[in-house]
Amino acid sequence: MARACAGIPRSVPRNRGRCGFQIQPVRSEGRSTSWWQERPPRAAPKNMIKHQDSHLDHDLSEVQIRHLLDHFADRTTFFLETFELPNELGTLPCGLWGPTMGDPPIPESAVLYAPRGTRSWPSRLVDRPARSTRLITVIAGPHEEPCPICLANQEHLEPCPGKLRHPCVLYTAFGGPPAPQEPGDPGCKDPMTSAAFWSVHALAR
Numbered sequence: 001m002a003r004a005c006a007g008i009p010r011s012v013p014r015n016r017g018r019c020g021f022q023i024q025p026v027r028s029e030g031r032s033t034s035w036w037q038e039r040p041p042r043a044a045p046k047n048m049i050k051h052q053d054s055h056l057d058h059d060l061s062e063v064q065i066r067h068l069l070d071h072f073a074d075r076t077t078f079f080l081e082t083f084e085l086p087n088e089l090g091t092l093p094c095g096l097w098g099p100t101m102g103d104p105p106i107p108e109s110a111v112l113y114a115p116r117g118t119r120s121w122p123s124r125l126v127d128r129p130a131r132s133t134r135l136i137t138v139i140a141g142p143h144e145e146p147c148p149i150c151l152a153n154q155e156h157l158e159p160c161p162g163k164l165r166h167p168c169v170l171y172t173a174f175g176g177p178p179a180p181q182e183p184g185d186p187g188c189k190d191p192m193t194s195a196a197f198w199s200v201h202a203l204a205r
Contacts, residue, residue, distance in 0.1 A: 048072045048140055048168040057117045058174035059093050068138055068173055076167040078141030082178055085134045092175030093130035098201030100177055101131075105200035116203070121184030126202035130175075137178045143169035 048069055050056070056065065067089055072079075085092070098106050106126055113122035143166045180197045181188040188194050 047074060047076050048170055049166060051143060051166065051169040053143070053145075053169070055172040056170070058172070060173055061090070064089050064092070064136075065170075065173070068136075068170060072138065072140065072168070075140060076142070080137065080139045080178060082135060082137045085136055087134075091132040091134050092136055093204075094133040094135070094174075094176030095130040095204035096176045096179060096201060097126050097128055097204065100179070100201060106202040111202050112205075119185075121182060121186070123182055123184075124198050124202045125205045128204050130204045133175045135176055136173060137176065138173045139171045139178075140168055141171065142167060143171075 050065060050069065064085065067085070072081075094101070097103050106124075111124050111126050114125055115121065116123045116125075144163045145166075146163060179201065180190065180194040183191060183194045183198055185194075
């Protein structure tokens with residue numbers, strides 16, 4: 001005597017579920033397959049994000065920023081890359097002047113020093129305009145920040161359960177080639193290289 005399928009009453013036909021609806025295999029390209037074999041692949045997770053600590057005060061448009069996040073979506077480690085934006089995304093202003101841009105060295109007599117934006121240190125500035133370019137430099141990498149639960153609740157249990165870790169955050173992006181950190185930047189990792197570069201380069205005011 002034929003045995004009933006496990007979990008399905010004998011009164012329900014083999015090709016019907018417990019609710020009585022008829023079960024039909026999904027056909028794809030002329031072959032019979034099960035529904036779970038036809039699920040579309042999941043989209044790859046986007047790792048690189050824009051963060052509140054991202055320095056994006058270099059006149060990038062939201063469309064350009066979105067292109068960067070999509071273009072480098074799979075990154076999970078530190079990187080610095082320079083590439084050209086597609087024509088349809090327009091250009092960016094590049095404020096760098098000096099030998100790297102094909103200019104003569106910028107003499108000390110032509111510059112002044114002043115902080116830019118929210119930076120606490122002075123930059124070497126020259127009274128010249130920014131120039132348009134499709135070349136863009138992107139710097140990004142892992143980022144940690146304090147536990148948001150602790151920040152919101154001073155009575156949070158100690159010790160803190162951990163920090164919020166992001167695989168890849170867009171640190172900054174700007175028009176033009178890469179340049180060393182400025183000598184006055186507290187995070188400058190190579191003061192000698194920085195001082196040598198910025199002794200002959202300057203940024204447009």
